Amino acid sequence: MNVAIFASGNGSNAQQIVEYFAGNPNIRISLILSNKKDAYVLQRAKNLNISSFSFTSSELKTTNIVYDKLKDFDIGFIVLAGFMLKVPDSLIQKFSGRIINIHPALLPKYGGKGMFGEHVHMAVIAAKEKESGITIHFVNEKYDEGKIIFQARCEIDIKDTPESLALKIHELEHYHYPRIIEKIITKEI
Numbered sequence: 001m002n003v004a005i006f007a008s009g010n011g012s013n014a015q016q017i018v019e020y021f022a023g024n025p026n027i028r029i030s031l032i033l034s035n036k037k038d039a040y041v042l043q044r045a046k047n048l049n050i051s052s053f054s055f056t057s058s059e060l061k062t063t064n065i066v067y068d069k070l071k072d073f074d075i076g077f078i079v080l081a082g083f084m085l086k087v088p089d090s091l092i093q094k095f096s097g098r099i100i101n102i103h104p105a106l107l108p109k110y111g112g113k114g115m116f117g118e119h120v121h122m123a124v125i126a127a128k129e130k131e132s133g134i135t136i137h138f139v140n141e142k143y144d145e146g147k148i149i150f151q152a153r154c155e156i157d158i159k160d161t162p163e164s165l166a167l168k169i170h171e172l173e174h175y176h177y178p179r180i181i182e183k184i185i186t187k188e189i
Contacts, residue, residue, distance in 0.1 A: 001185050002030040004075045006083040011041025013081035013102065013173050018048050020178030027185055031073045035060060035085050061088055077185055080139065081177070084116060089141050099139040100184065102177050104169045106151055107135040111144030121162035121169070131155050132165060134172045136180050149189060150180045 003021070005014045011032070018029045032045040037054040045052035051073065059065045067090070070078075080087070080101040092099060103111055105120045115123070124132045133153035138146035152175075154168045183189040 001027050001076045002074050003027060003077045003079060003181070003185070004031040004033060004070055004073065005029060005041075005079045005081050006033050006035075006087075007039065007041040007081045008034060008036055008084040009039055009041060009082050011039065011044040011082070012170065013177055014041050015044050015048065016174040017079060017081065017178045017181065018044075018050055021182075024182075027182060031069070031075060033066065033069070035083070041082075057085055060085060067091060067094060077181075078139075079177075079181055082117075086143065087139055092139060092141060097138065100149065100181070101137055101139050101144075101146070102173055103135045103137065103144050104132075104166070104173070105135065106131070106133045106153065107137065107144055107148060111135075113143050115144070118162050118166065121165045125156065125160060125162060125165060129156055132169065134169060134176065136177065149184065150176065152176050 007014045014032055021027050021029050029050055032041060032050050032052045034041050034054050035057055042052045053069050055066055078095055078099040105124060110120050110123050131153050133151055135148055136150040137148045140146040152172045154172060
């Protein structure tokens with residue numbers, strides 16, 4: 001199975017996923033795509049010897065350039081890892097049940113448009129939640145509303161800041177995301 005990762009920023013989750021599947025004969029990370037030509041994830045792709053491709057928001061919405069690139073690499077599964085654009089309905093339909101995302105909170109709370117990264121952690125702490133975590137879910141036509149596949153939790157300490165909570169969330173993401181991807185692709189989930 002050839003897998004593509006979509007990311008918009010640093011790419012630490014993308015790197016964890018690539019490293020997890022290195023040497024796996026059945027699952028190969030074949031392509032990393034970004035909507036930002038200067039995103040560090042593209043440098044990570046280069047460092048990891050993974051093909052990469054960048055595109056604009058407009059190209060994603062109004063052309064087939066992204067879909068054509070996915071076809072060129074015979075992609076069968078898409079992983080969103082810090083991808084900040086809404087996936088077009090046409091792509092969701094072509095990859096129905098084969099696009100997943102990770103969200104840095106326990107959905108359905110703290111999801112939706114504008115709820116990403118530090119914004120999520122600030123909202124969780126402001127609400128005085130006792131725990132947060134990650135949610136891995138299928139992607140549908142609405143932000144963060146696809147079927148939930150997996151959640152992992154962490155406690156929030158009274159001294160936690162958005163930055164310290166982000167570190168806890170990254171640990172959960174880096175550990176669980178590659179393993180859940182593998183289970184979905186191998187039909188264990």
